[in-house]
Amino acid sequence: MMQSKTVVDLYPKIEILLNEPLSKYTHTLTGGPADILAFPKSIKECQEMLDYANEQSLPVTVVGNASNLIVKDGGIRGLTMILTKMNRISSHDNEVVADAGAALIDVTKAAQAHSLTHLEFAAGIPGSVGGAVFMNAGAYGGEIANVVSGAEVLTPDNHIIHLNHQELDFGYRHCSVQENHQIVISATFSLEVGIADKIQKRMDHLNALRASKQPLELPSCGSVFKRPTGYFAGKLIHDAGLQGFQIGGAQVSMKHAGFIVNVDGATATDYLNVIAHVQKTVYDKFGVHLETEVRIIGEDPKSN
Known part of the structure; x- marks a missing residue:
């Protein structure tokens, strides 16, 4: 009896893995x-x-660089695509066009090499272009909404369309592709001509600042919580006495309270339990609900 072809057989030119642990690809290693x-x-x-x-x-x-992401321990059903092999970057006049899987850090380097400014804030953001657009990533007073003029996206019914800046409907950690279930495939960064040395100095300064304040030496999912109106999440967590709080291998960072780090073989469940405890404690102490910025996807593990 002839066996039916698997997805691997049907698409031999595409790298496809079955039942693959996503802990190999996430920045939390979970x-x-x-x-x-x-x-x-x-x-x-x-x-x-x-x-x-x-x-x-x-x-x-769809997953980019999996830097601001928690995949639950039960994994993900159906098809998961990681787009990091779609990573071309090109520059024309004052624009940089980058594929969704290109590292945002590489885009900032390309901009600097062409003396283009206003993307320096992203010099240390470890995500991909697609993820950065999806989340309207930001740091140090800048955000993707300020520099992206448009994006090419795939619709759920597999059509390629262009969305201009207005149609992307950027907000705080928000973009219209989220609710429209679209896949970012490339983005156009509209920048201004600057001075390459000054751009590099600004990037170096922000990267040094990041290294001094954030726990880059340990696996993490980046900034865990959105900034609550009128507050800073990290300060609330610090003031609640939660730095160093740990469940399993996941710990509220001693270096920056807004980060949860993998200090000893953490699971995604450890991360989620720490997040829940932090949210409850901060709400009980200060009446502020911390909303997660990190994207949490997948299924809970099956109980024995």
Whole structure:
């Protein structure tokens, strides 16, 4: 009896792994398995995988650099695509165009190399371009909304469309692609001509500041909580006496209270339990609800 072809057989040119632990790819080093994990190298391969998922009625999850992400220990059902192999960056006049999987840090370097300014704030943000647009990533007074003029996206029914700045509807850690379930495939950064040396000095300064204040030496998911109106999440957590609080291998960072670090083989469940404890404690003490900035996806592990 002839066996039916698997997704790996159907798309031999695309790297596809089955039942692959996502802990190999997340910055927290945690996360359960993806049923199907694909690494498309082009828009065409992205569309092929999306066609397959639609034909098979599979849910689709898209991941960039997995830097501001927690994947639950039960993993992700259906198709997961990691876009880091789609990473081309080009520059024309005062614009930089980058694929969704390009590292945002590499885009800042490309901008500096072409003496283009206003992207310096992102010099140390470890995410991908797609993730940065999706989340409207920001740091040190800057955010993606200030520099991205448009993006190419794939719609759920597999059409490529262009969204201009207004259509992206940026807000605090928000972009319209979130609720429209679209996949960012490239973004255009509209910048201004500056002085390369000054741009580099600003980038170096912000990277030194980041290294001095953030626990970059340990695995983490970046900034865990959104900034509550009128407060700073890190200060609230510090003032609640939570620095050093630990469940399993996940600990509220002693260096920056807004980060949770993996100090000893943490699981995603450890992270989520620490987050819940921090939220409850801060609310009980100060009446402020800390909303997560980190994206939490996947399924809970099955209980024995």
